[in-house]
Amino acid sequence: MNAPAQLTAKDYASSEDVRWCPGCGDYAILKVVTQVLAKVGARREDTVFVSGIGCSSRLPYYLETYGFHTIHGRAPAVATGIKLANPALDVWVITGDGDGLSIGGNHLLHVLRRNVDLNILLFNNEIYGLTKGQFSPTSRIGTRSPASPGGSIDRPVSAGAFALGAGARFIARAIDTDKTGLTEVLEAGYAYQGASFIEIYQNCIVYNDNVFGDFTDKARAVDSQLHVRHGEPLVFGEGGSKGLRLDRRTLSLEVVDARAHADDVFVHDETNPVLAQLLLALQPPEFPVALGVLHRVPGQSYDQAFLAAHPTRLARTRSVTDVLRQTKVWRVG
Amino acid sequence: MSDKQTTESIVIRLAGDSGDGVQLMGTQFVSATAAAGSDFATFPDYPAEIRAPAGTTYGVSAYQINLGGGPITTAGDAPQVLVAFNPAALKVSLPLVAENALIVLNTDTFTQRNLSKAGYDSDPRESGALDGFQVVPLDITTLTLEAVKSFGLSKSDAGRCKNFWALGALQWMLGRDVETIEQWVTQRFAKQETLREANLAALRAGHAYGETAELSAAIPRFRVARASFAAGEYRGIRGSEALALGLAAAAELADRKLIFCSYPITPASPLLHRLANLGDLGIGVFQAEDEIAAVCAALGASYAGAIGVTSSSGPGIALKTEAIGLAISAELPLLIVDSQRGGPSTGLPTKTEQSDLYQAVYGRNADAPVPVLAARSPGDCFDVAIEAVRIAIRHMTPVILLTDGYLANAAEPWLLPKLDDYRPIEVNRVTETAANDAGVAPAFLRDPKTLGRPWITPGMAGLMYRVGGLEKDIRSGNISYDADNHQRMTEMRARKVESVADFIPDQVVELGRNTGKVAVVGWGSTYGAIYQAVGSMTGHGVSHIHIRHLCPFPQNLARLLSGFERVLVPEMNMGQLSTLLRDQLGINPVPLPKVTGQPFLVSELRQAISKELQLAGSVRRPTMIRRDVV
Numbered sequence: 001m002n003a004p005a006q007l008t009a010k011d012y013a014s015s016e017d018v019r020w021c022p023g024c025g026d027y028a029i030l031k032v033v034t035q036v037l038a039k040v041g042a043r044r045e046d047t048v049f050v051s052g053i054g055c056s057s058r059l060p061y062y063l064e065t066y067g068f069h070t071i072h073g074r075a076p077a078v079a080t081g082i083k084l085a086n087p088a089l090d091v092w093v094i095t096g097d098g099d100g101l102s103i104g105g106n107h108l109l110h111v112l113r114r115n116v117d118l119n120i121l122l123f124n125n126e127i128y129g130l131t132k133g134q135f136s137p138t139s140r141i142g143t144r145s146p147a148s149p150g151g152s153i154d155r156p157v158s159a160g161a162f163a164l165g166a167g168a169r170f171i172a173r174a175i176d177t178d179k180t181g182l183t184e185v186l187e188a189g190y191a192y193q194g195a196s197f198i199e200i201y202q203n204c205i206v207y208n209d210n211v212f213g214d215f216t217d218k219a220r221a222v223d224s225q226l227h228v229r230h231g232e233p234l235v236f237g238e239g240g241s242k243g244l245r246l247d248r249r250t251l252s253l254e255v256v257d258a259r260a261h262a263d264d265v266f267v268h269d270e271t272n273p274v275l276a277q278l279l280l281a282l283q284p285p286e287f288p289v290a291l292g293v294l295h296r297v298p299g300q301s302y303d304q305a306f307l308a309a310h311p312t313r314l315a316r317t318r319s320v321t322d323v324l325r326q327t328k329v330w331r332v333g
Numbered sequence: 334m335s336d337k338q339t340t341e342s343i344v345i346r347l348a349g350d351s352g353d354g355v356q357l358m359g360t361q362f363v364s365a366t367a368a369a370g371s372d373f374a375t376f377p378d379y380p381a382e383i384r385a386p387a388g389t390t391y392g393v394s395a396y397q398i399n400l401g402g403g404p405i406t407t408a409g410d411a412p413q414v415l416v417a418f419n420p421a422a423l424k425v426s427l428p429l430v431a432e433n434a435l436i437v438l439n440t441d442t443f444t445q446r447n448l449s450k451a452g453y454d455s456d457p458r459e460s461g462a463l464d465g466f467q468v469v470p471l472d473i474t475t476l477t478l479e480a481v482k483s484f485g486l487s488k489s490d491a492g493r494c495k496n497f498w499a500l501g502a503l504q505w506m507l508g509r510d511v512e513t514i515e516q517w518v519t520q521r522f523a524k525q526e527t528l529r530e531a532n533l534a535a536l537r538a539g540h541a542y543g544e545t546a547e548l549s550a551a552i553p554r555f556r557v558a559r560a561s562f563a564a565g566e567y568r569g570i571r572g573s574e575a576l577a578l579g580l581a582a583a584a585e586l587a588d589r590k591l592i593f594c595s596y597p598i599t600p601a602s603p604l605l606h607r608l609a610n611l612g613d614l615g616i617g618v619f620q621a622e623d624e625i626a627a628v629c630a631a632l633g634a635s636y637a638g639a640i641g642v643t644s645s646s647g648p649g650i651a652l653k654t655e656a657i658g659l660a661i662s663a664e665l666p667l668l669i670v671d672s673q674r675g676g677p678s679t680g681l682p683t684k685t686e687q688s689d690l691y692q693a694v695y696g697r698n699a700d701a702p703v704p705v706l707a708a709r710s711p712g713d714c715f716d717v718a719i720e721a722v723r724i725a726i727r728h729m730t731p732v733i734l735l736t737d738g739y740l741a742n743a744a745e746p747w748l749l750p751k752l753d754d755y756r757p758i759e760v761n762r763v764t765e766t767a768a769n770d771a772g773v774a775p776a777f778l779r780d781p782k783t784l785g786r787p788w789i790t791p792g793m794a795g796l797m798y799r800v801g802g803l804e805k806d807i808r809s810g811n812i813s814y815d816a817d818n819h820q821r822m823t824e825m826r827a828r829k830v831e832s833v834a835d836f837i838p839d840q841v842v843e844l845g846r847n848t849g850k851v852a853v854v855g856w857g858s859t860y861g862a863i864y865q866a867v868g869s870m871t872g873h874g875v876s877h878i879h880i881r882h883l884c885p886f887p888q889n890l891a892r893l894l895s896g897f898e899r900v901l902v903p904e905m906n907m908g909q910l911s912t913l914l915r916d917q918l919g920i921n922p923v924p925l926p927k928v929t930g931q932p933f934l935v936s937e938l939r940q941a942i943s944k945e946l947q948l949a950g951s952v953r954r955p956t957m958i959r960r961d962v963v
Contacts, residue, residue: 014799016811045794050633053802061799061812066791068636069801070629071659077626081633081641082791084592084617089637089791107629110622306617314590316615320581321752323614324568328364328513329749333564 009034012044014064025176025202026055029123030062032179036186037065047090050079052099055130056123056202059094073104076111079118083303090190093120097138098128101157105137112166115194117301119186122159122197123176125204126211133207145207160280163197164273164295170196171276171295175216176203181227181291188293194301201289215289226288228279230270230296233258236288244287246278253278255287270296337508337556342401344409345503348426349418349439351384351394354496359396361500361514363744367569368513372403372560374861376932377742381599381683388442388450393425402558406710406861408743410934414506416499418442418473420451427462435467435553437502439495441474469552471542473499480538481531490528494535501539506554511540563748570747572711572740573603576670579718581614582750584640586719587726587758592634593642594619594627599682600738601646601672628653628669635665638790640722644670647689648679650733654697657731661701661826663800664777664786666725666732668718673737673857675930684930685739687857688906693733694884694913700823702830704728705884707735709860712747714740717881720837723758727836728829729785735883737905739932740858763787763796774798777810783836784829833885840887844868845876848896850949853942854922856880856910859903859933866938874949875942883913891918898949901925901941903933 012034020026037047047065051057053072060067070078075093082091093111100108100122111118127145128134135143135152138159142151163171170192172185182200189196201212215224226236226244234244235258243258243265258265269275276295282288300308307313347362349355356377366373378395385392399409411431417423419442430436438458448456457463458470477495478488486494497518504511514536522529543552584591593616595605609618617639621627624645631641643653650671660667673689675681693705704724708717717734725732761783763775776798779786789796798810806813807821843860844867853875855863860879867877878893880886894900894914900922902911908924915921925941927933 016799044797046792048637048791051801060801063799064797066797067799067801068633068663069799069803070632071655071802074625074629074656077621077629078633078636080619080621080626081592081594081630081635082637083633084619084630085590085634085637085639085641086790086792106622107626110626306619310617311612312615314612314615314617316585316590317613319752320578320585320614323581323611324578324749325566327568328367329566329568330367330370331566332370332562 007038007041007044009038012037012064014062016061018062019058020055021206023205024055025125025204026059026123028176028179029121029182029200029202030059032182032186033059034063036183036190039183040187040190042090046088047092048082049092049094050075050082051094052096052104053130054096054099054128055204056094056096057099073099073102074107075099076104076107076116076118076120080111080114080116080302083116083118084306087117087303087307091118093118095120095122097122097124097126097159098136101159101162102137108162109166112163112168112195112197114302115167115169115299117193117303118195119189120195120197122199123202124159124199125202125208126156127204127208129204129207158280159199160294161277164276164280168197168295169194169297169299170293171280172196172198172293173201173289173291174198175201175212175291177216178291185293188296192296193304194299214284224284224288226282226290228268228290228292228294230268230293233265233267235265253282253287270294337554339556340401341558342399342403342405343414343555343557344397344399344412344431345414345416346395346397346412346426346430347416348393348395348422350387350421351380351382351392352387353394353418354493355394355396355418358496358500359398360744361517362503363398363569364517365504365509365513366398366400367567367746369507369509370559371400371557372405372562372746373398373400373744374405374408375744376408376739379683381681388419388421388447390421390425390451393422395422395426400557401560403560405560406864407932407935410936416503418495418499420447420453420457423457424451424453430466433465433467435469436463437469437471437499439473440470441472467553471502476538476542477535480535484527484531484534486527486531491531494531497532497536498539501536502542505540505543506552508554508556511536560746562746566749567746568749569744570711571603571742571744572708572714572736573607573742575711575714575747576604576708576718576736577607577611579715580608580642580722581611581616582715582752582755583719583722583758584615585752586755587640587722587760589760590615590617590639591642592617592619592631592639593644594621594630594634595644596621596624596627596649598624598646598649600674600741601644601649601670603741604644604670604672624649624652625656628656628667632656632660632665632667635660635667636663636790638788638792640666640668640726642668642670644672646672646674646682647676647692650689650692651696657703658697658699658701659802660731661703662802662804664729666729666788668721668725669731669733671733671735672741673735675928681930683738685737685858685932686905686928686930687735687737687859688909688928689735690883690906690909690913693735700827702827702884703731703733704830704833704882705733705735706881707857707883708740709857709879709881711740711743711745715750719755724833724836726758726760726788727785728783728833729761729788730829735857737858743858761785761787763789773808774810776800777805777808779825783832784825831885833882834888837882837887839889840878840880840893842893843877843879845871847876847893849876850874850898851942851945852876852878852894852897852900853938854878854880854894854900854902854910854914855904856883859905862933862935862938863903865935866942869935870939870942873946875946880910883910886917891920894918894920899923899945901945903927903938903941905933
């Protein structure tokens with residue numbers, strides 16, 4: 001959309017006081033969101049941020065756009081209704097690991113399979129923050145919390161693998177403090193026509209500090225992060241020294257010396273869902289964490305299909321008065 | 334040919350297996366009844382199972398119709414004619430029929446096997462079970478197979494034409510031709526020549542049977558009175574149809590799109606199906622993944638400027654509760670249609686009840702009032718839908734509309750409404766003064782009379798606002814945990830719903846005088862039965878009052894009811910309106926509960942009214958507990 005060029009990131013910030021804990025990863029995300037909105041020239045009046053419940057879901061209050069802070073887990077459903085009523089709007093969904101994958105798991109499943117044109121940002125901090133630190137559906141086994149003093153026993157869900165299984169056609173990942181990577185995926189998600197699912201590793205400084213440290217730590221980033229790009233080899237490490245190769249016997253990825261096996265290193269194909277599944281499964285310390293646009297396949301969005309399938313594209317082309325008579329009518333007197 | 338028995342009205346019940354086509358037969362018979370100029374009311378009574386095992390009592394599907402000179406407002410207490418397609422249908426229906434009723438039996442189905450499936454130890458035709466009834470045994474299946482044998486249908490396909498054979502015979506019994514039904518068959522099976530011709534042949538054969546068969550003298554015929562309708566154009570209407578058209582009319586009156594979001598549930602689904610076919614009236618239909626998504630999507634649509642509507646039955650409404658609270662908090666219009674059914678839990682999905690009144694009025698966390706309306710007849714659903722949407726938009730609030738399984742499926746003649754007779758539905762807009770009032774965000778500058786805020790929607794430049802389920806400052810709309818502000822906001826939400834009473838008409842008395850011994854107060858689908866019962870007892874000091882606006886009540890209701898010695902409240906629940914009247918008006922009504930899944934019979938209402946009339950003379954029950962509310 002064409003927007004007045006003069007808007008800056010600050011113009012997208014509302015006057016409401018930001019109430020996250022000092023040092024929360026959400027601040028960094030909020031800042032990048034406003035920068036991206038300015039960069040893509042989003043029209044504020046045509047932009048809607050919809051959220052559920054949780055720390056992340058407070059974000060819409062802090063943006064000078066339209067915003068709807070709904071109920072726990074239901075933001076995808078509310079956002080779907082908004083798109084049905086007005087497909088021209090840019091609608092963002094802000095959710096978290098508890099909101100999106102636990103109480104709202106069903107809605108996330110369906111909004112992804114339908115491919116509703118939404119930018120879905122899932123802030124994953126592997127903990128329930130707003131309710132004071134209980135383990136979440138993405139918490140690792142053994143997470144000690146007020147509700148699991150002996151360590152949690154639930155196996156965690158992988159947000160990306162869930163999205164892929166639900167039929168998501170755009171899956172990306174970023175880290176809260178990685179401005180470049182986050183900007184890139186937010187822009188890509190904004191440009192994508194359909195449900196763009198973006199998982200953001202977000203640090204909860206109070207209840208789960210440094211839970212992603214093994215790959216977000218700046219000193220280790222080069223070996224623990226794989227930034228994928230469509231059409232380019234899957235390499236990481238100092239100067240791209242390491243690469244990922246497909247082990248054909250086990251149908252899994254393995255780390256190889258990228259220079260010695262240059263021809264064997266897999267080239268990223270974002271349209272390949274099998275590769276997306278392999279990338280989503282990579283975990284430290286054996287593997288780097290895959291970041292960037294892991295999967296992107298164009299396709300008709302639900303809201304466009306909804307309009308296309310509608311006999312009059314939602315317009316009223318006749319009166320109820322005409323319909324009243326579409327049956328046997330008899331006259332008395 | 335037998336002489337025709339002339340009658341003011343007649344109640345006919347068709348009953349058979351789920352697969353016998355009884356519902357189709359019923360709707361076609363209704364169509365023919367309308368064409369013949371009689372008033373009518375119907376009651377489809379079908380099992381919860383789609384195809385229950387053949388021949389069992391729990392697989393019986395029935396269709397009851399009361400037709401005559403009118404006004405006909407109920408499907409009738411006791412059928413005077415029963416058409417039973419199998420022993421199970423006879424077994425289930427026999428306790429309901431009138432003394433000396435005419436019973437037409439399809440004798441082909443009275444095999445030992447079917448009799449035992451129906452739970453008959455001996456053949457009721459021989460055991461004396463049918464003594465006192467006029468029994469007309471007909472080999473309907475055999476006669477149908479004979480009539481359609483030239484079409485080369487399989488035996489089972491040919492047998493399925495028997496509902497049309499029976500329909501033909503029924504038309505003859507009422508002295509009618511089969512023309513309107515022929516027209517329908519021709520249209521319905523336009524592309525299936527064999528089925529079309531076979532059904533037509535069966536229909537004509539059934540009709541001709543009456544004329545030509547040797548037995549014809551044994552078949553009674555009836556001449557039913559025609560109704561004296563007010564002049565105008567009429568059609569038959571079912572509640573779900575009227576509701577769909579009413580919603581479409583409301584959208585047209587507000588000049589907004591309507592987005593209907595629903596999840597399939599009995600008995601609410603007919604509304605979903607009907608609206609799905611009204612796209613060109615500016616209606617979008619979304620089948621959501623669950624009840625919660627349905628209400629949330631509808632609310633999202635409202636937030637974005639369309640009229641968001643969701644629909645369900647009791648269990649589904651329970652799931653939507655939290656989102657209704659969000660709509661209250663966000664001050665957005667939303668219509669929730671509740672097609673009530675028997676409960677609790679899954680309860681009786683296909684049977685009718687009025688037991689969601691508590692849920693509608695009281696059933697939310699915190700102080701969360703919403704306006705509640707109820708439709709009283711199939712045609713009334715049209716007006717109530719418009720009224721509900723009008724309130725939702727004027728006051729920017731969710732509104733609950735109560736209907737039930739009986740209303741959704743029942744049919745009646747309906748005077749076609751003229752849309753020009755309805756006032757347009759005005760949307761609250763941002764006024765210049767609103768935008769200039771310092772300190773108050775335009776989105777939250779509420780109209781002092783309705784407390785409805787402007788319906789600002791995304792896309793409007795310069796008016797961006799954030800809203801949600803957190804308590805907000807009464808002026809700025811920003812998040813506020815301030816104690817005084819929460820008190821004021823809670824009071825504002827209560828006053829908003831109370832203010833609806835300033836806009837609704839005074840409660841009228843349907844039948845009888847404005848004061849008297851007994852007021853029979855009802856709501857919803859009991860209208861017809863109460864009207865009939867009170868109508869037969871006028872002049873004894875009894876009046877019928879039927880409440881459309883259940884929350885808030887019309888302002889004159891307390892004063893009106895104080896003019897009666899006793900207030901009798903028949904309801905298809907354990908006394909929920911009685912509670913509400915006690916709570917809101919401080920009166921002390923006499924509940925008349927019924928939760929059998931079947932509508933009230935006129936006879937049982939008459940009995941209860943008689944008792945109240947007697948007590949009114951001797952035992953004075955203090956009607957008013959709190960004089961102060963009058």
